[in-house]
Amino acid sequence: MDSVSLIGMVSVLAAGLSVAIGSIGPALGEGRAVGEAVSAMAQQPDEAGNISRTLFVGLAMIESTAIYCFVVAMILIFANPFWDRVVAGG
């Protein structure tokens, strides 16, 4: 198998795997965070504004790990440096 097809195959596989595996952790974390926030809001409705602001900031931080995986997948598919190098090199 020549290196072009090998790099293409590995890139596509790795892109899919990075999104698939990388979204498991943030999904669990976000579900837990939202659940805790909702029960906290149910106990203390007066603090709902405070809790939801902290929740949004926390969700953004949790979500950024999934976003990193997505960015890596996008780089592997659309802007793969190894692919460019092999194609440019012949």
Add this chain to the structure above:
Amino acid sequence: MTISPDALVLWRWGWLHINATLVFTWAIMALLVGGSWLVTRRLSHGPHISRWQNLLEVLVTGIRDQIRQVSHQDPGRYLPFVGTLFLFIGAANLLTVVPGYHPPSASLSTTTALALCVLVAVPIYGIASEGVIDYLRKYTRPTVLMLPFNIIGELSRTLALAVRLYGNIMSGTVIVAILLGLAPLLFPIVMRLLGLLTGMIQAYIFAVLAMVYIASASAVRGEGESTGNEG
């Protein structure tokens, strides 16, 4: 399919390439500055205020309230920087309702520039409120051993700010582009609506995180030391 408006060159002359990011960034800046200038030309104190003045007052008081709640300090010093960040990113993300518009925040160069602004603003505000020595001493807290980790944390949260905004907005546009090929009737519109929501939330989060970083660097001693340092 392009994943960044940087690749979309609208006009080139020699080494000078004007891409979509530049054009739309300047368009947003012109819109914000021109709109504010038009509205603030005739301000009134009386009971009858124009609806646009009302809009700006709501925005400014809202941002001031949020800054006060996050930082527990007087919002006056932080309002120009944090408010500008919020309004720029919010406008950049909301204008995706205009056809033919490419959000400049879907380009990594724009978001990196914004994150670098935050990276520079944190020590400026910190030194302005505490002095050079006290600000630098914060890096050696709780022990001197933590010095490299504090510096790495400073850099990595800048990277996180940039990549978070870029990834969210770029994923919105890429998903719409993919759906246009798969199910072009209704789904892209629904995803655009979701993109408007995430765009607004991301603008809010960017501004709040910038405020949290600045507040933790310039907090009154003994207070706010536990405000977030990670991300």
